Amino acid sequence: MGETTVTSVDGPEEAVPHPVTAAGRPALLRRLRSPRQPRLWFEILLIAVSYWTYSLIRNAVPEQRSEALRNADWIWRMEHHLGIAVEESVNHAVNSATWLIVGMNYYYATLHFIITLGVLVWLYRRHPGRYGATRLALFATTGVALVGYYLYPLAPPRLMTGGNFVDTVTVHQTWGSMASGDLKHMSNQYAAMPSMHIGWSLWCGLTIFALARLPWARVLGLLYPVVTLVVIVATANHFWLDAVGGLLCLAFGFAVARVWYGALPYALPRRVRDRLPADRPDRPLPRRDLPRRDLAERDLPERDLSQRVDERL
Numbered sequence: 249m250g251e252t253t254v255t256s257v258d259g260p261e262e263a264v265p266h267p268v269t270a271a272g273r274p275a276l277l278r279r280l281r282s283p284r285q286p287r288l289w290f291e292i293l294l295i296a297v298s299y300w301t302y303s304l305i306r307n308a309v310p311e312q313r314s315e316a317l318r319n320a321d322w323i324w325r326m327e328h329h330l331g332i333a334v335e336e337s338v339n340h341a342v343n344s345a346t347w348l349i350v351g352m353n354y355y356y357a358t359l360h361f362i363i364t365l366g367v368l369v370w371l372y373r374r375h376p377g378r379y380g381a382t383r384l385a386l387f388a389t390t391g392v393a394l395v396g397y398y399l400y401p402l403a404p405p406r407l408m409t410g411g412n413f414v415d416t417v418t419v420h421q422t423w424g425s426m427a428s429g430d431l432k433h434m435s436n437q438y439a440a441m442p443s444m445h446i447g448w449s450l451w452c453g454l455t456i457f458a459l460a461r462l463p464w465a466r467v468l469g470l471l472y473p474v475v476t477l478v479v480i481v482a483t484a485n486h487f488w489l490d491a492v493g494g495l496l497c498l499a500f501g502f503a504v505a506r507v508w509y510g511a512l513p514y515a516l517p518r519r520v521r522d523r524l525p526a527d528r529p530d531r532p533l534p535r536r537d538l539p540r541r542d543l544a545e546r547d548l549p550e551r552d553l554s555q556r557v558d559e560r561l
Contacts, residue, residue, distance in 0.1 A: 285520045286372055286379045295368070298387060305394050307436045316401035316438035320408050323441075323487050332488055335405055335481050336412055342482035343414045352479045353422035360445050363472065367452045375459055377520045381505045381513035382455060389447050389501030396493060397439040404440045406484035413484040442493025443486045449476040450498050458514040 327333035343349045364386075371379045406415040416422070449472050456469030480486040505513050 285376055288372070291368075291372060291383075295365075298390075302390055302394065306397055306439055312401040313403070313438060316403040317407075317409055319400060319441075320403040320405070320487075323402065323489055324405075324408070324411075327488060335484065335487060338478070338481050339405070339413050339416075339484045343416055343419070346420065349416050349482065350420050350422060352482055353417055353420060355475075355479050356445070356483050356485060357422065359476075360448060363452050364448045367455055371455065371459075375518050377517040378459070378513050381509045381511075381516055382451075384508060385498075385501040385505040385513055386448070386451050387501070388504040389451060389497045390444065392500050393442050393444050393447060393494075393497050396442050396497070397436065400441050401438045402441040402490070403438050404485045405487060407437060416483045440486055441490050442497050443480060443490040444494060444497075445476055445480050445486070446473060446491040446494030447497045447501075449473040450495060451501070455514075 324333060327335075342352065368379075368383065368386075371382055375382075405411060405413045406417075453469045453471075453473040456472075457466045460466050460469060477491055480491070481488065502512065509516065
């Protein structure tokens with residue numbers, strides 16, 4: 249009962265049941281939308297090519313200086329209307345402490361990349377089942393930001409005409425910033441909205457908070473985007489509202505990952521179950537990969553297991 253046989257030349261054989269999905273999606277699409285074990289060489293290549301493409305497109309967007317300055321004036325007036333135009337006060341207050349503002353300049357120029365890459369490596373090593381979906385959220389966040397750079401050019405506060413903001417990179421001669429030295433000629437200076445410093449730092453912070461086990465690590469995950477927000481404002485590289493734009497981009501990125509994988513990245517299994525080879529369909533799964541119910545049945549005595557099978561039939 250419950251068994252299907254197929255008669256062949258050599259005699260009857262047991263048919264292997266094939267699960268049918270409700271939506272009937274093609275096998276290739278199902279495979280692409282399922283968590284898979286990431287491959288190191290592919291991930292290195294993908295990240296390198298993706299960042300190169302992002303930088304190329306971001307810097308290829310016309311700077312549109314006059315429009316970017318008009319938009320900056322509008323943002324500044326809007327923030328005054330909302331009562332949140334405190335960027336200038338923060339900028340001057342932090343700039344009065346040379347050691348602090350220089351440290352923030354280096355923070356702005358370096359940690360944006362270092363911590364994001366560090367979190368990607370940590371995900372790859374410790375959470376391979378969640379890596380692909382979390383990486384997709386980051387890539388989608390960055391991709392939609394490019395649309396913002398094109399549609400809404402915006403000058404940072406430090407480049408506003410007639411403003412009293414201190415360009416801390418220029419004043420303190422900080423190296424490494426895309427806004428200093430010859431690097432400023434290779435980077436679009438009028439792509440401030442949305443802030444990817446906030447988008448990426450929030451992605452890092454939420455990932456660490458959701459997946460880290462150590463309490464102090466989770467606290468640091470929450471603090472990282474908060475400190476980043478203070479830094480981008482104190483260095484006059486962004487308005488508060490640029491941070492809101494980065495938050496919206498991140499929400500879009502997680503929505504894309506949710507739709508594609510059918511669950512939020514952090515809700516996916518930590519590990520990816522090994523697939524059975526096509527030539528060894530009868531090989532049992534390793535103990536660590538068995539579902540809990542099957543694991544319990546494996547540990548049952550043979551007589552009890554046969555009784556349970558009879559009950560199911």
